[in-house]
Amino acid sequence: MSNLVTLTIDGRPVSVPGDYTVLRAAEVAGIKIPRLCFLEGIHEASNCRVCVVKIEGQKGLKTSCSTQVQDGMIIKTNTKEVYDTVSFNLELLAGNHKFECWKCSRENSCEFLDLLRRYNVENDFSNAKLFDQKDILFNDTSGAMVIDSSKCVLCGRCVSACEKLSGLGILNFNKRGSKTFVGPALFHNLEDSGCIYCGKCIQACPTGALREDDQIKTFERALRDPNKVVVVQVAPAVRAALGEEFGYKIGTNVEGQLFASLKELGVNEIIDTNFTADLTIMEEGHEFINRLNHQGVLPMFTSCSPGWINYLEMYYPEYIPNLSSCKSPQQMAGALIKTYYAERLNKAAKDIVSVSIMPCVAKKAEAKRPEMGRDGLRDVDIVLTTRELARLIRHQGIPFRDLEPSKPFGALASYTGAASIFGASGGVMEAALRTVSEILEGHSTPIEFTEVRGSEEIKEATYTIHGNEIRVAVVQGGRAIKEFLEHMKTGTKTYHFVEFMGCVGGCVNGGGQPIVPAEIQEKVDVRAKRAKVLYAIDEATEFRKSHLNPAIQEIYESFLDKPNSHLAHTLLHTKYTKRSPYSGS
């Protein structure tokens, strides 16, 4: 901590550490300087010129996000000059923005719109249709993510977020001057650009230039079709964040209202992806024990995060044999819905619409993989992100906050605590260890493996199970994945079991989760608060180990036979393919 310096902002004296920026000092003083492109720790390039202030004795206006405080500085944030400049800068930005707010994915969370409102900005430039003269990049061919540069204000947040959070640098500025647009190189489609669909760029975008491929309408159409049965599955992390869209504090569990709102929407059957998370542990756990006992390929890598699968297939295909062959819980649920569950409902698989609510953008692409279906039918037909579900609930006028909490109404809905923590980094590993240790030791073993929890990007732990030392690691986020795998190639450390997640924080911080404004992101540890919800659910459940779930025992008895059985392999396991970015012309 450097020494305190004292400065005056709008006549208020304030003392802050010497390494603070003016923007941060103003926040301490309770003065709200407008800001658009600044994203702490990720994008601090002062591109947007919206946070300018007047510093006495200095020429012109200075960007407060990149100016360091000095002792005795006298700063004014509300002079006519500052106000007019900020208004005009916003007006210029608006001139390149296509306004269709009513259908925009950011209808309720647009940082740009908030600023335009605050400054009551005139819209002469965009009314003059200047943006029509610009080449627009509109790319929705991936079926997972959409880039629409007509809404881009070129703040550069997504470019930095992609580089710093995924470590991939898929997005960048192309061309220059008035022709500049953000996207993959040379108008290449996103699916050919090496993008893993982690969605960190979407969460960084202050407008709607980057978004998930919207499937709300398809879902509504299915709900209106009297010949279809709509079966919805909900991922563990959704309930930990959906509330934020309806004004709840970050870290509120809204499981009951979530199920109630689905009922209101007219969904026929609800199942819980938590159930197939338990199933994943059964399959993956037994696969691990098999590899351990029969000299299989180790370390075994988890396979629940589709962002991570994309990453491995494209950048480290040599490690494909290490991947568990288990499908992700979403796809396991999809396969069961179209087979086992269809039979129970006495319906043909073609009359069932299988929908999943996911905290993730990559899940959309996963559901579209050719191998994820049978007889020409998809296992999962529609994937909605947490955000899309929230929009739909709002559009339908469902009073989310006033709903009486409900339970899921379906046979595949019971879950253990082990399943609920799937949504947090380290959760899959912990859930697997709970089951694997108990099966190997043959008696009841401890429940909590707290060493694999927490926010560190690479976590390691060693456990002694049944006399053997089991070395495990938990890796989260593209940057850490690269670091870890590069180490594995050259280092001497060996592991038995490694959990990987495409997103830092795991699914609670997935690319499909509600967007937290930049100002709040830097004050609140969003990941930890959402993860806490899942760990609280874990502690409150009756069974906390997947193999103890009575419904799981039942489905093996009546349908799947035993873990890794032939039928389980057909329905619940998959294969991976090497792919390479920029292979299209």
Next chain:
Amino acid sequence: MIVSGKQLITEEKLAHLYASMEENKKKPGPLMPTLHEAQKIFGCVPLSIQKIISRELDQSIAKINGVVTFYSQFSIEPKGENIINVCLGTACYVRGSQGILDAFSDELKIAPGETTADGIFTLQATRCIGACGLAPVITVNQTVHGNCSVQNAKEILKNFKKTL
């Protein structure tokens, strides 16, 4: 890719590129010198070359392409063997360089930014090249011709064609 009867990317040229990257890797900021070298070797920096540079320098393709499309010295499409630049900076423009550009366009039967079908000439309009005292200015490859007019521009082209 074949440009005017010649293979754009050859083993020999690639070896040259790899060698220069090895050199450049020792410097801080190896991307710019590498791109300059690539532009010189191949006459352009197409995606296939960007991919190689991306792998070697461990920088994303989008970033490399961002740099390539930002600076007008680099091009994605192959350029002709000889490059004619007509300055459209303020001083040259007010002294009639637009007419000179049009004249070249007519003579070569290509629009500014394009390359002749035989791959011999590329015609470009540029920003100020810093020789305003000689306005209007054109360059043919590295040679600067000052005080041009539509008439002597045609002559410069005729004379240059004789040297080919």
